[in-house]
Amino acid sequence: xxxxxxxxxxxxxxxxxxxxxxxxxxxxxxxxxxxxxxxxxxxxxxxxxxxxxxxxxxxxxxxxxxxxxxxxxxxxxxxxxxxxxxxxxxxxxxxxxxxxxxxxxxxxxxxxxxxxxxxxxxxxxxxxxxxxxxxxxxxxxxxxxxxxxxxxxxxxxxxxxxxxxxxxxxxxxxxxxxxxxxxxxxxxxxxxxxxxxxxxxxxxxxxxxxxxxxxxxxxxxxxxxxxxxxxxxxxxxxxxxxxxxxxxxxxxxxxxxxxxxxxxxxxxxxxxxxxxxxxxxxxxxxxxxxxxxxxxxxxxxxxxxxxxxxxxxxxxxxxxxxxxxxxxxxxxxxxxxxxxxxxxxxxxxxxxxxxxxxxxxxxxxxxxxxxxxxxxx
Amino acid sequence: xxxxxxxxxxxxxxxxxxxxxxxxxxxxxxxxxxxxxxxxxxxxxxxxxxxxxxxxxxxxxxxxxxxxxxxxxxxxxxxxxxxxxxxxxxxx
Numbered sequence: 001x002x003x004x005x006x007x008x009x010x011x012x013x014x015x016x017x018x019x020x021x022x023x024x025x026x027x028x029x030x031x032x033x034x035x036x037x038x039x040x041x042x043x044x045x046x047x048x049x050x051x052x053x054x055x056x057x058x059x060x061x062x063x064x065x066x067x068x069x070x071x072x073x074x075x076x077x078x079x080x081x082x083x084x085x086x087x088x089x090x091x092x093x094x095x096x097x098x099x100x101x102x103x104x105x106x107x108x109x110x111x112x113x114x115x116x117x118x119x120x121x122x123x124x125x126x127x128x129x130x131x132x133x134x135x136x137x138x139x140x141x142x143x144x145x146x147x148x149x150x151x152x153x154x155x156x157x158x159x160x161x162x163x164x165x166x167x168x169x170x171x172x173x174x175x176x177x178x179x180x181x182x183x184x185x186x187x188x189x190x191x192x193x194x195x196x197x198x199x200x201x202x203x204x205x206x207x208x209x210x211x212x213x214x215x216x217x218x219x220x221x222x223x224x225x226x227x228x229x230x231x232x233x234x235x236x237x238x239x240x241x242x243x244x245x246x247x248x249x250x251x252x253x254x255x256x257x258x259x260x261x262x263x264x265x266x267x268x269x270x271x272x273x274x275x276x277x278x279x280x281x282x283x284x285x286x287x288x289x290x291x292x293x294x295x296x297x298x299x300x301x302x303x304x305x306x307x308x309x310x311x312x313x314x315x316x317x318x319x320x321x322x323x324x325x326x327x328x329x330x331x332x333x334x335x336x337x338x339x340x341x342x343x344x345x346x347x348x349x350x351x352x353x354x355x356x357x358x359x360x361x362x363x364x365x366x367x368x369x370x371x372x373x374x375x376x377x
Numbered sequence: 378x379x380x381x382x383x384x385x386x387x388x389x390x391x392x393x394x395x396x397x398x399x400x401x402x403x404x405x406x407x408x409x410x411x412x413x414x415x416x417x418x419x420x421x422x423x424x425x426x427x428x429x430x431x432x433x434x435x436x437x438x439x440x441x442x443x444x445x446x447x448x449x450x451x452x453x454x455x456x457x458x459x460x461x462x463x464x465x466x467x468x469x
Contacts, residue, residue, distance in 0.1 A: 038409070230456050280462035284463050291458065295456065296453075
């Protein structure tokens with residue numbers, strides 16, 4: 001039996017980021033546990049995008065703060081995360097879409113995000129290879145961007161190593177003991193940790209972990225697929241979005257992107273040819289010049305989706321059992337701010353961004369849902 | 378033999394030295410090693426480098442090949458132009 005101040009379950013970006021901010025603030029007796037290797041879940045499978053163009057105050061403010069932290073991570077972590085502010089160019093097909101996005105832009109501007117509506121000719125100036133024939137306009141935010149998931153995991157791993165915080169990879173949580181409505185210990189296939197504080201950051205396993213503590217998280221798993229091309233010289237820095245399609249180019253030269261097949265819930269991570277057909281068709285309609293580029297790899301990951309597409313953050317009915325999950329496809333981009341929010345919550349008992357107070361598990365019981373309209377891919 | 382001159386992954390320019398350094402820094406499974414060094418993510422899809430790295434990892438750890446995990450291979454089997462997958466307007 002080992003005694004730990006905090007046990008973090010999940011070594012994806014969320015768990016690693018919470019561990020990083022706790023370590024930075026002097027909490028060192030932490031166990032970070034993952035049933036596989038760090039970044040093995042949705043983090044390592046994600047589409048790299050980091051955007052602030054959302055439609056609710058909660059997402060806009062959290063992402064505005066996360067972008068600030070991404071910039072800080074790029075300079076202060078021991079390895080580069082390859083954060084690049086190439087912008088998000090959201091192509092709009094109809095005048096109705098343009099007028100909807102005008103409203104979203106107003107809300108984004110109100111909370112300090114510098115997005116704006118542009119016409120198709122300006123979009124073409126930003127990305128000359130676009131086919132703008134069927135475009136009515138675009139929503140453009142130059143401070144959105146992307147980062148490289150593998151490099152981010154490596155940078156956080158090294159930062160934690162430097163603090164002396166250990167990651168226990170390939171260790172599986174099999175039980176959580178509670179007594180009198182409070183967490184007492186975490187049992188894995190290798191060890192028992194006595195602790196008063198557990199953070200469930202297990203991504204697609206978060207629901208299963210919470211169940212061990214007697215808590216039912218309203219989460220559903222949806223498979224989403226991504227493909228990358230062979231590397232070519234970097235010519236595309238913004239993320240392009242149109243309908244369900246999104247794509248950009250990584251600093252390693254690959255065109256990376258995906259689209260939505262609108263599939264029902266599944267536990268399968270098998271990739272499909274149907275995805276490649278839909279993705280290629282949508283991709284080439286926006287950027288025909290990519291037709292002869294080779295697609296190199298495809299894979300699938302999960303969106304861990306909450307009923308209102310917003311994160312579930314903070315306390316639960318079991319004292320000392322905290323959750324940070326349900327990111328609904330936005331866990332990577334939210335990683336830095338979630339780590340800081342949760343670490344500050346552990347240390348000071350408050351969410352330092354008031355908007356995060358609206359994201360508690362109790363909102364589903366109280367019927368205070370927040371509906372996000374802008375979920376892509 | 379200078380380990381810096383031995384190329385293990387030609388697509389991503391990873392040397393034998395890089396692989397040995399990463400293993401000695403504490404990485405002991407194939408998947409984490411791949412993410413650290415990014416071998417096997419190029420156009421050859423790991424057909425050359427992955428068996429080599431498996432052997433080096435086994436040798437360094439004193440284990441058998443395959444005991445430290447396998448890398449998931451991803452479709453397509455070889456690179457294919459996006460244009461091949463594009464469906465025409467009539468099919469929609």
